[in-house]
Amino acid sequence: MRYLLEQILFVRLQKFVNQNEKTITLLHERKRVSALFGTGFFLPLYAVLNITAFLLFANDKRKAKNNAWRTPENLLLLVAAIGPFGAYGSMLIFRHKTRKLKFYLVPVFLIIHIVVIVYLFR
Numbered sequence: 001m002r003y004l005l006e007q008i009l010f011v012r013l014q015k016f017v018n019q020n021e022k023t024i025t026l027l028h029e030r031k032r033v034s035a036l037f038g039t040g041f042f043l044p045l046y047a048v049l050n051i052t053a054f055l056l057f058a059n060d061k062r063k064a065k066n067n068a069w070r071t072p073e074n075l076l077l078l079v080a081a082i083g084p085f086g087a088y089g090s091m092l093i094f095r096h097k098t099r100k101l102k103f104y105l106v107p108v109f110l111i112i113h114i115v116v117i118v119y120l121f122r
Helices: 004-035 042-065 072-081 084-094 099-121
Strands: none
Touching: 042 072, 042 084, 072 084, 072 099, 084 099
């Protein structure tokens, strides 16, 4: 009888711990997301990065028209990986780097950012 009671108590304790672990994990994830987005630090920084990407692509298009020294493509791709909304918007507006095969990565970066944002705000 004692063994049976110990087993029942153990199973109940284990269920209680598992439920609390899930609750703690959920609270921890919410605090993590809140720390990134709730402080008002991340969104302005993200906007600045996308505006910078937009302006860098626009500046490269201007340099291309004037036959001036151009921005390296690897730098443009790096900036596009960090701020894909601005980079893709600039590519569409100025029709810049739309035919180059490696710049097909910019929409991929955009999709990755959208998936991450949706996952974080879910």
